[in-house]
Amino acid sequence: MERIVITGLGLTCAIGGSADECFDNALAGVVGIKEVVSVEHEKCYAHIGAEYPEFVTPKGEDRASALAIKAADEAIKDAKLDVAKEADRVGVILGSCVGGAVTIEKFYRDYTADPAKASGEDVLKMPISAIANNVAHRFGACGVIDNVANACAAGTMSVAMAADLIRSGKADAVIAGGSDPMSSLAYSGFHALHALDDEPCRPFNRSKGIALGEGAGILIVEGYEHAKKRGAKIYCEILGSGVSCDAHHITAPSPTGEGMQSAMERSLEHSGIAASDVDYINAHGTGTPLNDSSELGAMLRVFGTDGKVSASSTKSMVGHCLGAAGSVEAVFCVKAIERGIVPPTVGYTEEDEAAMREKAGEFDFVPNKGKARKVEYVQSNNYAFGGNNASIIYAKEDAPRKLTGDDGERVFITGIGVVSPMGNTVSAYAENVNAKAAPSICEKCGDAVSTVGADDFAGVGIKLNFYRKLDKLSQMTCVSGKLALADAGIEVTEENATKIGIIAGTSDGPQTDIANFQKGIIANGTQSGSAFLFPNTVYNAAPGYLSISAGVKGYNVTCSNGAASGLAAVGYSSRVLRTTQNDVILAVGADEDSDTVHMLYEKLGAFDAGMKLSDGAITLVLEKESSANKRGAKKYAEVLGSGSARSDVEFGKFGDGETLKKAIGIALEESGVTAEDIGLVMTCSNGVKSLAKAESEALIGFEGAEKVSVKDICGEGRAASSALEAAHAALMLSGKVGKTAATYALAISASAGGTFNAVVLKKA
């Protein structure tokens, strides 16, 4: 199996503008937490945060993308990687929590003053989707592009996903990491939850709350052979990773630390190393009482109290950089391996150290100053809203390991959950499609829209005191996911819960509650953010709520790269099933429509361009053959292969036919079939002329196949539509919808920013 190495580093955060500057300052215990300058905080109880005002956002750019571009530039130069020369084999996978929050604030300030003043150009800077695409466009990367939107665990997940992509042969190098700016959205939200410390945070020590930070960490992740061949400098290797979900609470970690422990253990197991091998842990260590006590408990259970391992929270210096945190910390881990010295946790007095010994024995928190020691294996851990836990292992080049590889198992679709303008439940959808019924239409805006009501929740056993908290995106996702599990005949039990995961794709995330939250701050001040709405502003809230309501504790990742995100989730899920301990992944594609979302698309000029907006949530239960056979599951279809490629266009534009053809070619090759074998094509045109042109060019050679458009049936539901393509194809191949003689189906989808995805399904 392909070895994965890191060949370049870039970092900007409160304590510096380069990887070396930040690491030197971290070793010296420099604290970057000061009075916040970019967010109004006069009436707040806390006034500090970890910003990097030395970096001024270039005019016309959003700060999240600008920070990522700055760090990526450093990393690419450091790696001496010629991105343009091998553009198709270079991907970009970046994590973020709040994405374009700085622009979101500007947009709604403009909008509040005068709706006409708010600009469509700003709308393009708001979604998390924009970040990886802007980085890809700046450096000309045209491989797999995606954004990981799992709030505070996103940075670690993106590096793990980059490594998995290269191992599966989908890329040679990936620009990976994360980026998040200081924002009123995050500051006000954590303030509302009373999670901010009014003094510099003291993780594992006083634990009174977090210091919010900002920054971007970028790593060039590369296949070992590829790096050797071009004579690149190798910093270290990436071994295995572990992802789990608490299924406990939308913001608070499970007090038992069980999910955190499981992520830590999975990363060790995946890497084939023992806990006693680990020399240094970069802990999540946010400084909140709940995180610190759960995490410390988990670390002590996994690593013991003998003080052999050193563990620190660098957040005590750089603050909590949210979606960038894992990537900032990854750079510190790599530097620690390179130099044989680990960064400290600052803020410990002698008195504190004595108190910590009471609590944790000889466990080494690396108080105040960096410490030279053997650093061969490093674990980096992050946890997030939604109960998401991620852990990854970095190791010195050639350090012994025994990684778990791809088990080569076949993957089947064994259940489908539908929330759509054509009805909820798979049977209602199939019936309505077969009867050529009309979709339900919003009387106010004319869009085809999904509706979820009390009956739907009752049907899947979700109670009012749970669903009242959910925004529409989460409501649709929870109902769709639970319907899919029921359709698959899967009952979640204590035994199988950790083997069932979720991979969710969304184009726009929870834009409605983001707008509601932001408008509240604009009207009443940063001190008055809504504690109720804030948890809903993160993109991974919807799958987080699903994990809680379904009780599933396996893999849990949310990706956001435009409308193709739902289909991308299907391809990603089959890779995860073959390389992790999960037996089942719920691949979800979901996007919501609302007054807010309709207005945003109007600002973009989407309706003039011919788009008919809609919404929904589609869940495909993807299951390993062994698991499906063991329980005698019905099989709708088999997932054979997937492909992705990007045209180098600006974010907001679609790519060309040649690129779509490339994505299709990759999927066909992986599936071992040719264009002539394909009897059914699920198309992705949505009324926009450039996309229709690209599609017709790319489908030359598929004249013999039946073409079906789910967007003709129920509108452009973005990630919901692209997931529905796979679901609809599976329904046709299994004879539930229409009549087709096809054995193989191809589903294609397109995202603004130039990415195309393709998936091949086979009749089961």
Place this chain on the structure above:
Amino acid sequence: MDAKQREIADKIKKILVENLRLPEEDLTDDAKLFGDDIGLDSVDSLEIIAGIDQEFGVSMMGVDREHFQTIETLSKYVMDNLD
């Protein structure tokens, strides 16, 4: 409940309906907010504290749990602590 407390209670009910997306018909004055009746949690209590602070200028941060039991107890606390 006198007229003044009634007015406060109605405003609190409005906060609960608007900020916590609770169904108005379930919100009787004596419904147990954190118990089996309504089932609120700690995040909801922060929202109630913020809403009451903003509406009445009364801070309930750190106030004993018994005052949070029902709309009746909340409105009594607010009435007793109005400037």
